[in-house]
Amino acid sequence: MSLYNELRPKSLSEVQGQDTIKAQLKGMFLSKKVPNAMLFNGPRGTGKTTVARIVARTLNCESGGMEPCGECQQCKDILNGSSLDVIELDAASNNKVEDVRGIIEKAQYISSSNYKVFILDEVHMFSQGAWNALLKLIEEPPKNVVFIMCTTEEHKVPKTIISRARRFNFETISLDVISDYLMQVCNEHGKAYDVDAIRLIAAASDGGMRDALSILEPFYDDDCITTSVVTETLGITPEKAIFDLLFSIEKGDVASAISVVRDAVTKGKNLQVMLKSIINTLTDALFVMTGASVETLVNTDSYRELLLSYVEKVDVDSILKLSKSLSDVYGVLAKVPDSEFLIETALIRAVNDMASQISLKEIERRVSDLEKGVSSMPVDVKPVDVQVDNVVNIATKEVSSNDTNEEPADGFAPISESDELPFVLDEIPDELPIDGDLSVAAVSEMQVNEPVPQSVSESVVDVPSDSSTAVAATSNTIPDELLSHLPAGTKVLGEAISSTVETPCESDSEDTNVVNDLAGEVKEEAEETAMFKADEEIPAFGFANSFSGWLQ
Ligand SMILES: [Zn+2]
Structure with a gap:
């Protein structure tokens, strides 16, 4: 006798799982x-036929209890298959x-005292004629006749039958229940x-106790x-091979990832x-990353540890x-x-894809590093001690006069005069040696995007001097405060600014739009720079400090 048959439950209390059904x-x-x-x-191997037999014995047990006694003649006859009151048919x-x-x-x-129970297994296999005949019997059943129809494919059972039957939905048994029972x-x-x-x-076993015992x-x-x-059988x-491969991909190590595959081929594994x-495993990783507990995964302890370690590194x-x-x-x-x-x-x-994108975790790490860097900065470092006004603030001052207290659509708070943007100049010095065309956008972009220039002169003089796209801006576009600081002969590319910057804001004044655009762009870039300069290991304040030296 197979292990499964030897251990087949003889009462509901012996059935593993299926608490709702019980x-x-x-x-x-x-x-x-x-019900008649x-x-x-439910899925195969989840106990449908076993429970049907228990129901048949309970209905006919002389004890009249909620479980078959196993001792009375009815219980014994049904168990050894000699009873005429319980008939099984494999459809x-x-x-x-x-x-x-x-x-x-x-x-x-x-007989008047007993139930006649028909257990119809795989009932979805019935022909249309068989269903029609059965339907008549179910509609007008003889007294004390019970049909228990078992199926793994309910969608093949006619609706006319389903609507006349009481349904019991068997579920796959949880892997914890199965492993505990084994x-x-x-x-x-x-x-x-x-x-393990x-x-x-x-x-x-895919949630079936019969399969689990057979395995x-x-x-x-x-x-x-x-x-x-x-594992071998x-x-x-x-799991070592799986995680070796996943970690290799994560590290961008193509050779190691491929060697795992070739090793499996050598050992005759089915790829x-x-x-x-x-x-x-990737599905398990997503499961855990979206909030599920790794404990709900029934697998080996080492698998769970490796999985947790893996999800730490990927997004x-x-x-x-x-x-x-x-x-x-x-x-x-x-x-x-x-x-x-x-x-x-x-x-x-996959390795190429991973290498070409900065993961969210990496960004989080960089922000976290930046925050640590700021908080651990010595107190005697003065963050913003620049004596002069800057290009950015010139533009934003114009905005704040039109847009007071209004939160911009991009979610950044308006920059006030007191806001500190330590990585840009407060003023273009008079002696600034500019010998080419100067775009305000170019200046501000250099200020915020360049990785800390050695000096302001380098960063500003780098503006292409032969720009053929230079367009004179109206004096309304650039505040007078800035224009007054620019060396004579400097051309300002106001049009370039207005044509390349998108703004969600609406305004009647075209000129105000240009300034708003500039301010929005500068603010955005300033925020981004503040976040991402961290990986260059130069605190935002470093720029201001290097300038103080230059200015003194
Ligand atoms: Zn009994």
Whole structure:
């Protein structure tokens, strides 16, 4: 006798999982309102037929309780299959109308004290004629006749049948419940085992206890059920290989990633199975990254640790891209003979994708580093001690007079005169040696984007002197305060500013728009610079300090 049959539950209390079903059935027995048709729907191996047999015995048990006593003659007869009151029919091989007519005939013979229970397995296999015959019987059932229809494919059962039956939806059994039960069985049989090995078996059962016990059984002859033997026998991709590959991609190490694939090929592993394991792991990673507890994943402890370590290093977007890329390969793998090449190409692409984007985690890290740098700065460093006004503030002053207290649409707070932008000049010095065309946009852009120039003269003089696009701006475009500081002969590219900057703001004054545009751009860039200068290991204040030296 197989392990599963040996251990098949004989009462509801012995059934693993299915708590809802058990509660519904106990309520039914308690109320003594037994429907003449029940539909047990759910995945294979989740206990539908087993529970149907328990229901049949409970209905006929002489004890009249909510569980079969197992001692009375009815219980014994039903258990050994000699009872005439419980009839099982496998609809997979008895699906014709004649088979149902046989049922109708048997349903007529029933003793007044018992229930006649028909357990119809795989009922979705019935032909249309069989369904029609059964429907008549269900609509006008003889007294004390009960049909328990079991199916894994409820959508194939006619709606007319479903609407006349009480439905019980069986669910896959949680992997925790399965692994706990398998360990209990091993303990009771005195079998030694690795906990991880049992978890791997439970995971391979897809939530069905029958399959779990069937998978466990061949390992019963071993002295100890070990993880390595289970991994090898079930063809499971070792978690080390999976994470070696994922970490290699994350590090941009193409050679190591490909070596994992080639190693699997050498060992005769099925690459499609391996790819599925990797995609499952990426799904687990997304699961955890979106807030699920890693404890809900029934797998080995080392798998959970590796997974947590992996999600620390990657972001959701990268995983989604990698998962899509590998899923695409998985789909075509069976049709293409050179599957190894396909996987390797996908891995190279994945490494390239990861390298070409700065992950959110990396940005967070940089911001965090910046914040640490600011907070740990010595107190004697004066952040903004520039004596002169700057290009940025000239523009923003104009904005604040038109736009007082109004939060800009981009979410940045308006820059007031007291706001500190330590990385830009407060004033263009008179002696500033400018010998070419000067764009305000170019100046401000250099101020905020250049990685700390050695001196202002370098940063400003770099403006192309032969610019053929120089356009004179109106005096309204650039505040007089700035213009007065510019060396004679300087051309200002006002049009260039207004044509390249987008603004959500509306205004009647075209000139005000230009200034608003400039201010918005400068503020935005100032914010961005404040955030991203950190990776250049130069605190924002450093710029001001270098200028103080230059100015003195
Ligand atoms: Zn009994």
